[in-house]
Amino acid sequence: MPEMAVSESSMDWNKTGSWRSSTPLHKNITPPCNFNCPAGENIRGYIDLLKDKKTKEAFELLTEANPFPAVCGRVCYHPCQASCNRSSLDREINVRKLERFIGDWGMENVNKQALPPTASKKIAIIGAGPAGLSAAFYLRKQGIAVTVYDENSMPGGILRYGIPSYRLEKDVLAKELDRVLHGIEFKSNMRFGSDFDISDLLGFDAVFLATGAHLSKTMNIDGENIPEVESGLNFLKTANSNGSGNLKGKEVIVVGGGNTACDTARSAYRFGAKVTLVYRRTEAQMPAFAEEIEQLKKEPIKIEFLTAPKNIRKTDGGKLGVTFIKMKLGLPDSSGRSRPVPIADSDFEMSVDKIFTAIGEDPDLSFFGNARIKTGGEFDFSDIDERLKARLFVGGDILPNPRTVPHAVGSGRLASEKIAAFLKGEVLTQSEDIEVIAGPGDINFDYFSMINLTKRGSHPAESGFANMDEASSEAARCFSCGVCDHCDNCHNFCPDMAVIKTSNGYHVNLEYCKGCGICARECPRGSLKMDGTE
Amino acid sequence: MKRVISGNEAASLAVKLSRVQVISAYPITPQTTIAEKLSELCGSGELDAKFVKVESEHSAMATLIGASSTGVRTFTATSAQGLALMHELLFWASGARLPIVLVDVNRAMAAPWTIWCDQTDSLAQRDTGFLQFYCWSNQEILDSVICAFKIAEKLLLPCMVCYDGFYISHTHEAVEIPEQSDVDKFLPPRDAEYRLDTKDPRTFSGGTLPANFMEIRYKLQKAFEKAPDVINTTYGEFDKLFGRSYSAVEPYYTDDAEAVLLASGSAASTAFHAIRKMRQSGIKAGLLRLRQFRPFPEKELLSYLKPNIKYGVLDRDLSPGTGGVIAQEIRAILNRNNVRIDINEFIAGLGGRDITVDNVTEILLKVRDDKGDKLQINWVGLKN
């Protein structure tokens, strides 16, 4: 008998697996950043590559979903960050800067990506904005010949004509467009209906319509048609095309609370105007992105909430007289937001030089024959020319998605997939699996320590990382929510040595796994759960 | 080679010479310089051992229990509250029969807060199943740590080497540092019969039913009973190689003494100095130095304790409610063996209070002139 309580022979015979009532399963779930990316980027994936300073691989992975990392690293509103689980510990990962870092690397290092030769299939795309160009990029990558038509002289659509240069530098856009358009035929100054028509499209195997939403909604008030009352979109387009728009000393009203209103107000201020933004609800109901509102509030721009214009008229001095009425918030309307209700006898007057309206946009489909959008947002194909109908695809801001750049990019890429399937005589099927999202409850916070972020170099939100080290140390903060990064915790903690390392992950030896669940408990990121079935 | 080094450095060098493989320690005054020195030695590669950083002494001992189970040689060092924090795991180490060696740099137990020496910390661990040795010089520290590994591994018992904080730990004196090759001859690599090995999985110290627990405990007691022979054999081998001999109890000037003081650690050292001076002035004083507390050296003590001599026991410790721990243990063996010897109990030097030649002289004169009133505990140098 030994001196201590020890088994005299091997305990291999004791197949503790027979005790098991639940089984560990290594199964990745969806990181919230990936789930919330309208462009469908594998954000966790490229952050993981940046941890190891693999910028080239990160660029390749990112551009599998979004051809515009430099653009989106500047103008995207990054819902990924808002959903980042790290915010439960210290602060969310700065995905914006990481994306921008990758995009800027691409501008410096990637000129012309190698493309396969084009086969016989040909696609026409109408609209050279983010949706059209994304579709073009991914179709061309598959060896499909692409011709892009646009009514403007330059490609980019909203990126060029809608977004002010202080948010997206023109040279950045130019460089990125240059890379995206490589191998793609671009036909400028081609407006459908006037410069070309259906007969020109009949030689194509499919057509993608992505002309966006450029029709400003009207206010339906008197005086709206006075020339000094202009749509914000129009103003932005002029300002962005030729940089004109001298408003020095002019008093300007911008009506609206969305992103266009913010861009219009901030651009007008940059052209020298004294700007007042009026919005009929309060800040909480503004449809603009939080970032945009924050930036707007930092500018010397006056904001009048709960205020709406009632009528406009030209006064003797050449100025505009505007009557406003104050509003209060009433019951919610169909959008779910509180409906603004006019307050009786609250009218007041202002005298201004210009009014820009930015209260929403609609797609302008007048050029496309009888095309229209059905109630509920679907594109109505019923009256489309029979010769086109079967091979017409629609996407981008025409559809009532949230009208953002990443949504347009995602919509364009989805269209490319549908078209590619269509060309093979198939219909794109989408997975019906319910995605499980990794939330804070899936994270074992004991494995992560707070980082004093105030000690790190501070850069203005608008700028990028100074160098690779900064970017990779930010990337290193990522939890890799829901996705196994082979940390070996399950292997190390298993009291029965039943979690065995394999070449690409782990295998659970069910002969000995007694289902204690320690592995799942010690998984830092929720990619291992005790819910395996046998 | 002889060098002037501190007690803590002597302990650290002994660990290096013993080719320890896993060290885990948490710094605490006055042990700190051991933890520092060993982490330096591991860091520089001079000592090929894994130094496991931990957040507490409890974890340090837990780490060593795991490491020692795999068959490697392990070491830790601590003091006072740190040792107390290890308490429950000390039982585990001995019950699992793991030959872990622990240096305790004796420091009084707070409260009130103190960093200075007394021996209550280690004596309070007497029931945990650790062998316990008490040193009185830096040379003895070095030799005892090396011997401790050999003894521990032969007996499969954990072992505690203790010495007084500051009085010895921070004192520099000349120490003969043996050659590595000689230590290797004395102390071969550990050869554990049972070891934690993933390729040959065993159950260690698993749930043990009432039908078997007592037998495991009996074996532990038997190992302690076997210990004196193993310890003496080890000392003999050490003496042969290095020329320095040790025993559980060391008698000095006891044969013709009228009054003998029983003491350990630095107090015994100062007492030795004082007794030599007393002898010069004709006072027949003697010293019994207690080097070993577990197993309690019953046989050796009985061979020295004579009914015609008066004894004082100096306890640099206190078990509140009874008195000095060593005095209690002496009374217990006397009683068990039906030996009728009265002893005087002295509590001295608690919390680093200096024990001086004058203190020792006063104690021994009191013992010599004692008229048979034994019940009271004598507090040495207590202020009113």
Added chain:
Amino acid sequence: MAGTNSPGLKEITVFGRGGQGAVIAAEALADAYFREGYHVQSFPSFGVERRGAPVTAFLRIDNEFIFLRSMIYNADIGLVLSPDIVKGPLFRQSLKDNAAIVINSPARLPELDGRSAWYVDATGIAVSHGLGSKAQPLVNTAMLGAFAKAAGNLKLENLLRAVEESVPHKVENNLRAVNEAYESTVSLG
């Protein structure tokens, strides 16, 4: 102090202030006497050290192993790194009446009431050899040179080797300071 080859037990107390290197001085002296063939024992005043607070360090030497492990209360020699300590009660209480005193001062100290002592300007020597700063000169090695002169039973060569082993840097400067102090130390009766 007359040198002797058989001193019996001698006790030495080093008086300094935290940061002056009193503990290292006692250790270096122990090493030097060890090289001389003596049994040695050095130890600091136990506890926590603070920069600027009075610090004492101790040394015992003997021809046989030193068993005495109590504090030193009546030193045979006092080595004073910081002369202002002479004013305090600690100083007088810690020395034998006839103790030899080695003191860091360029001139006779009135506080010693005419008692004879060995004097050396260790501060001046340390500063001239770039040891420490003007505000915080490291006087310990110079004081050891003075000690060797006063003690008479310690070969300068052994002291120099001990200092070489125990100072962390500026070894050459320290050795020069030992030498200069040894040469310039005077007994003032």
